[in-house]
Structure formats: C-alpha cells, structure tokens
Amino acid sequence: MSRMAHSFSVGALIAISIGIPATSAAQAQIPAHVRVMTKSERIRRWLGPQTDVLLVVDQGTTLEVIDFEKEKGWYWVVLPADLHGTRRVGWIRASSVEPDAALASSHVAPPASTSQAQRDDAQAQALVAPSPSAAAAAEDTVAITVRRDAPAVSSAEVEGATKSYAFGDVHFERDRFSIRSEDIERLRVAATALKDDPSLVVTIEGHTCSLGTETYNLALGSRRANAVKDYLVSAGVPAERLVTVSQGEAGAQHDNSHEETRRLNRRVALVPKVQR
DSSP states (O other), rough: HHHHHHHHHHHHHHHHHHHHHHOOHHHHHHOOOEEESSEEEEEESSTTTTTTTEEEEETTTTEEEEEEEEETTTTEOOOOOOSSSSOEEEEGGGGGGOGGGGGGOOOOOOOSSOHHHHHHHHHHHHHHHHHHHHHHHHHOOOOOOTTTTTOOOOHHHHHTOOOOOOOOOOOOOOOOOEEEESGGGHHHHHHHHHHTTEEEEEEEEEEESSOOOOHHHHHHHHHHHHHHHHHHHHHHHHHEEEEEEEEETTTOOTTTTSSSHHGGSSOOOOOEOOOO
C-alpha cells in the first residue's frame, strides 16, 4: 500500500470513529441493583433531602435501579412490594448503598436520559397499580386437580383460600400508650376478623417518632403493641394468634423533622397473615 493510500485509510477511520456516537460512560456504570449499606436508610418520594419519606429500608435490602442523578448523588429506585403487591418508586442517597454484584449480570441499561416528566409519570403509574411480576407474586392462586376419588371442594373453601386482610393503624399521643377512643372501632373490626377466621394471625408492630432515646422508644413501642394486644384479647381473640414486636423509631413512615408528620409515626401497625 502506498503512503498516500495508507494516510487516506487512517484519516477515514478517524473520521468514522468521530462520527459514531459512543455509549455514555455514566450510563454503562449505572448498576442494575444496589444494596443498602447503612443500618437503615430512608427512601424519599421526590429528589432532595427535605421531601416525604416513602419507606425506611434496613441494611442489606436490595433495590432495583431506574436512574442515577450524578450531580446530586441520588439513585432512583423501585421499592419492595407492599402487602397488596404495589411497588412504588423513590430516591435514595448513593452514599448509603453499593452496587449489588450478584445481580449485575441481569442488568439492562436504562435510557441515556430520563426527563423529570417521564419520572413523574412512571412514579404515578407505580402508585396506582403493581407491576405484572409483583401482582403475580402477590396473587394467591389455588390449583385444584379433579379426581374421581377426590372429595368435592366447596365454594366456601375456595373463597377462604384467596381471602386477604388489611387493617388501619392505631395512633397514640406523644409519650403515651393508652388507646384513644377514636381508634376503638378499628380494633373492633380487627377483633371481629380474627374471631371469624381461625387461620388469621396478626403481628402487632409498635412504632414511635424520633423524639427520645433509642432505648426509650423501643420500650414505648413495646408498651403500645401490648396495649393493642390486651384490647384484642379482652375482645375474645386468642392470645396465641397475636405476636407483638417493637420497631421503636426505626420504622418511621413519615418525616420526623416536622410535628405535623412526626405525630403520624406514633402508631401501632396490625400486619395480618393467613396460615394455610
């Protein structure tokens, strides 16, 4: 090859390489999943440190990544499914998580850029309905194989197999664990459900706001959980179907920096489970 032809070929290659857009390095570095490194971390509804808290996740929790805000250092992630199978999206600080190498091989790179409007639309859709995979996981499907020698299955048995429950939170005054009169009706509903369905058990979670020491709040959360348990037992619910646990301030669902939202963390959550 002549020197002139060689020079032309090199120049053509350079021109071609310049004309082809390269994959963004930042895009390639976005992990498919991240794992929480801190003892607990808040996931926020919108990007920024002073927005509503959607969920507090514990150390070791794995989250699916949608996008990464490099300038501010926040990941846009998919939250774990709730009791109804709904999966919401929110923001978590990059400094509190690390890429999950075990799940990295399944990563599909996100679009090069995601507008705020697209993020808002995705978040709104996630709040309205669960993803197909979450809905499939949450649905309790009963498979019935009909045999000639098999006993007939009644409609009541099939209905019971798909039954689910959801109870409202019981709230408390600051530093108190006595049940308020306005929450009695909620507990009556729970007691009726427990007495009507012998397969139903309930975990009673005691929660507090962030005021006070960690030790004090764990003790206060325990008193609140036991107060609710005592009421349900007095209403005729067998004690062995009630499990109490104190989360203290660790399970905060609302912002603890303002009293109007902090008071909502002074609560007891009734978490139902149907035993098969």
